[in-house]
Amino acid sequence: MPKLGMEPIRRDALIKAAIAEIGAQGSLDVTVGRIAKRAGMSSGLAHHYFGSKDAMLLAAMRHLLAVYGSEIRAALQASDGPKARVEAIVRVSFSGSNFRREVVAAWLNFYVMAQHHDAAARLLRVYQARMRANLRHAMRPLAGARAPQMAEAVAAMIDGCYLREALGSGQPDGARAVAQVQAWVEAAMTGVET
Amino acid sequence: MPKLGMEPIRRDALIKAAIAEIGAQGSLDVTVGRIAKRAGMSSGLAHHYFGSKDAMLLAAMRHLLAVYGSEIRAALQASDGPKARVEAIVRVSFSGSNFRREVVAAWLNFYVMAQHHDAAARLLRVYQARMRANLRHAMRPLAGARAPQMAEAVAAMIDGCYLREALGSGQPDGARAVAQVQAWVEAAMTGVET
Amino acid sequence: MPKLGMEPIRRDALIKAAIAEIGAQGSLDVTVGRIAKRAGMSSGLAHHYFGSKDAMLLAAMRHLLAVYGSEIRAALQASDGPKARVEAIVRVSFSGSNFRREVVAAWLNFYVMAQHHDAAARLLRVYQARMRANLRHAMRPLAGARAPQMAEAVAAMIDGCYLREALGSGQPDGARAVAQVQAWVEAAMTGVET
Amino acid sequence: MPKLGMEPIRRDALIKAAIAEIGAQGSLDVTVGRIAKRAGMSSGLAHHYFGSKDAMLLAAMRHLLAVYGSEIRAALQASDGPKARVEAIVRVSFSGSNFRREVVAAWLNFYVMAQHHDAAARLLRVYQARMRANLRHAMRPLAGARAPQMAEAVAAMIDGCYLREALGSGQPDGARAVAQVQAWVEAAMTGVET
DNA sequence: AATGAATGAGGATTCATTCAT
């Protein structure tokens, strides 16, 4: 039971617990008490480290976005050529840490949070803009002037697939989602190039 | 003097008020009291007619889905040929009663509701299945064996565009959304037919 | 158990209970729950009628000041001549509803409340100003130009006696307090007239 | 390296911080944490030195009374003749360390504390008795048999002036208060001697 | 039908206090 430098450990545990709890419960109606218990501490301590429930949820959201963002960056750097880059973005979106049931549920709830929480809305807009930019950049060599429009469309499709998984009953099937979006991209490219 | 036939009027007013309140507030954290006040009655009366908050919200959701469904049906009947039918579905999705700011916000919240409310989830799945079926049916003559897959994709895109509008700050722009999805459908078709 | 028009009854009961509770407890650290219980209702109802703890305490303070003010007015109207009017003010200050142990304790606490609650401070200042004006007016015929100064002094003495009673252990002795202040007024008058 | 003799320094700092904090906040609703921070240490340390919040506040009160008492003693020793002694008491009450805004606020709060804290009440009564004795003693040569009564009255007036300052908005004006009480004493004396 | 009264459970938040280091 170490007594110093607990802050990062506790904050981390709380963020993870918050995401898990939102995922499990399927809504933002989640109590600080339950999150704290899931993280193995008292609700008082949660407040000690985050100051408020909102701040804690916001931190959780930021965490999700940060993980997503860094995975995207890593995948982009490891990719060669426009096609590979587009595919990387799609793949990361539906894989690993970003596409577990509870995480998808949390995402959906953060979308709702953004509707009445300014900071959350800003956060989300920044990430969406970055995502669009990534897609545009990757698509420029393939689609030329139509890249912006296509980037927009691919982003919409990714979001749409997320939504479907958020509502489906089983574990999300990342491979299928990737295949679907990819197929769509291929088809559209062909259409474009025609 | 007991007013006759008040029930449907009251229920209707409450449902509309619930949707408006959810839209205005941007979350499901909406109180029966406020909904009732918006509908011009006491919270007691709201319970009298719906029995519970959940039942009222569910009725509101059902209402949204019913309106959507009937508009789709009407548009399909008025359309001639596969292309027109696909377009009708897209157009209805982004127009009129279904694409006002507050309604989009309410939709998003009902998605969340479906995560922890069984009846809501069932309702949503039924409607989504019907929508897919409509799309598949309309696309079969155009895409043959790939129709199911394409229907799925168009549905995802519609949902994705909804999501974007739910997070945008201004009034949703239905025309732009229709144009985008249509363009995409065209391109994909071309690709497919190639 | 009447079901209509409860509001004034409940508000009144809560105000009285608040004063009693503050008096009994000797501090503003009084819970809404205890006040409500003393008034025979749930804490929820107290909030229903006052909106907040602060508003309730403020109403209690206002009540004390209003009672005091109206008793002063009544006594002034029943008094003939300057001397009688000064005496009336002194007498009312130390009698009846204003000089019970619990009420004196509540007064003291409202003084504290005025230190960090703007509305409370304003309320208190208005009443103090009115009190000074009453005293000045009554003293003018007796003390001429020195009336303002003497009014100030009498007011200070009244407050001082209140304070002593607030700290004493037994039931406050109004008669003694009146006699003391009156004796002092007499002596000072004589001094002045010399 | 254990610092030697830190205890008195720490205790002193905490007492001063407590008074300042009560003065600044205008109420006894003051947290150990804030007091400790103001004194430049952790809340844990505050407990280490005082054992409890109550004990700390009591020590602060004792400090105020002790300072007041010793200043009175010093002024009395430096005064020659009854009149000078009475004046000394009045002057000290409204000067220097005893009549700063925050200190007056703290006094008021200690009066409240005395209502539900036995030790505080005892403390206050002892000091008030001593004060009365001082005044009586100083007044005996001037007022003879009426000295007790007059001492009582002067004490009440001093308290009353304190109260007024506690509620005023600006910095307390000691000179004015002294002048007022003195004028009053003079007038009463003249009246008495007549 | 309709209201407003009433309850009571539940949740965020604050804080004194304790304890391991």
Added chain:
DNA sequence: GATGAATGAATCCTCATTCAT
């Protein structure tokens, strides 16, 4: 001596829900 971690009780407030009229 000193800190910051940690707890848990206490409190305000909100709200769905019930009920008498």
